Amino acid sequence: MTIEGNKDEAERCIEIAQNAFSIGNYEKAERFLMKAERLYPTARAKDLLTVVRAAIPSGTSKKTPPGTPDDVRRRKAPPPQAPQKEYSTEQLEAVRRINTKCKDYYEILGVSKEATDSDVKKAYKKLALQLHPDKNHAPGAVEAFKAIGNAAAVLTDPEKRKHYDLRGHEVPTQATHTHHQYYARGFESDLTAEELFNMFFGATAFPGAGPAAYTRRRAREPEQRDGHGGLVQLLPVVVLVLLSMMSGLFISEPVFSLTPTAKYPIPRETVNLKIPYYVKDNFHTDYQGSLRRLEMAIEEEYIGNLRHACQRERNYRDNMAWKARNFGDTNQYAEAQRMRMPSCEKLSKYQRDPYGK
Missing domain, CATH: 1.10.1200 (Non-ribosomal Peptide Synthetase Peptidyl Carrier Protein; Chain A)
Incomplete structure (x- = not known):
């Protein structure tokens, strides 16, 4: 093998x-x-x-009869025992609070329902450093670490948070044992707890930790299904495919593209912000709408894309600077400060425009 x-x-x-x-x-x-x-x-x-x-209660562990080969091998070369990792009372209490006392994502992160996106991220970072299994060895730390990751992933997503505020806290389910299960249907994170942690801190926040070390996919136990059950489970998929095919008949293709393609080869430029865009060969004859409204939509989409790209560049730079300060790496900190952010630079050119404010 x-x-x-x-x-x-x-x-x-x-x-x-x-x-x-x-x-x-x-x-x-x-x-x-x-x-x-x-x-x-x-x-x-x-x-x-x-x-x-x-x-294991003393005196109940299974013992090998004396004189057997396994017993002889153990007496000749006793296997090394891994030392039990210690944890503080504060770490254990933090784990128990999340696993047994919290009722929703806001309680898990210790923020109010009026908390801003920045407040949520700040609370997550504080708890993540406290509960990461590389640092906290208390029983249940892995589950608590997953719970704060899922909470942060939902509450930092505006759409998921909106739906969660409406109905997410009404459907918590109980896990099979003593720990609460916070993954209400429709409010699971698309990322593992370790992947989310690395997005906030970078992969080197705890050297030696890998995504597979503490977060696992669902158990690979085979499920028993009968033939009728399989057909019933496939029915929603078939319905979705049919709906997608039918909806495609009623949705027209976009009039423009912000990047040149074989379908959109003709370059144009908006009158107001001089933003380049591309249209089809028959645009001049087939398009009957308002050109002014079309170019306003183009400029709005372009500025929105720049904002998202700029935010990603800032987050990456801030993460680099945070790690450099945390590890005392002056060279990396200087490199983070010098890092160029081309999308932010482009966005600054449109700050006086109504779409760029």
Whole structure:
């Protein structure tokens, strides 16, 4: 089996061990964690194995009869025991607050419903540094870290936040054990907790941490389905495809494009802001609408695209500067300050225009 194959199998063993541990089957959890260690040693498996062994009541762990080959090997070369990582009372309390006491995304991040986008991001950054599993080893830290990531992803998206305020907090579901589940249907983050963390802090905020270290996709357990169930599940997909095909019959193609293509080869320029755009060969004969309104829409779309691009450039520069200050890297900080932001420079040319304010 290849190294990658071992890694996948080890992850599957860890998931089985977690399920066994959650229902109190400590021996099974210990057995599968030891198997994961043999297949592909990871810090995660070692930490979980330490927690499982600590939870096994004394005198009940499964022992190997003396004189067996396994017993002889253990006596000759006892395996090294991973030290249990420590955590503070404050870290444990922060984890418990999120996992057991909070009822919605606002409580998770500790902000009010009137909090601005900046307030939400600031609260997330503070909690993320406190709860990241590389720094916080308290039980349940991984779940709490995922919860704040999902909360930040929803509350920083204007559309998702609007819908969540209307109905999201009304449908929290309970997880299978003691932890709350905050992923109300329709309000899940499209990113993993680690990917969201790296967007805010960069991949080097905690050296050695990778997206696969603490965030996993849904369990790969096979689901039992019958033939009729599969057809019923496919029915919504078929309906969506048909609706998409029908809607295409009633939606006309755009009149212009901001970039030249084979379909839009003719260059033009708006009268007001001199913004270039491109139209079809038959534009002069086929277009019957108001040219002034069309060019206003072109300028509005162009300025909107510049704003989004400028915001991304600023976020990237600010993240670089924050990391440089955090790690005391003066060279990287100077590089962040010198970084050019071409979209912001273009946008500044239109600041006096009504669309650019």
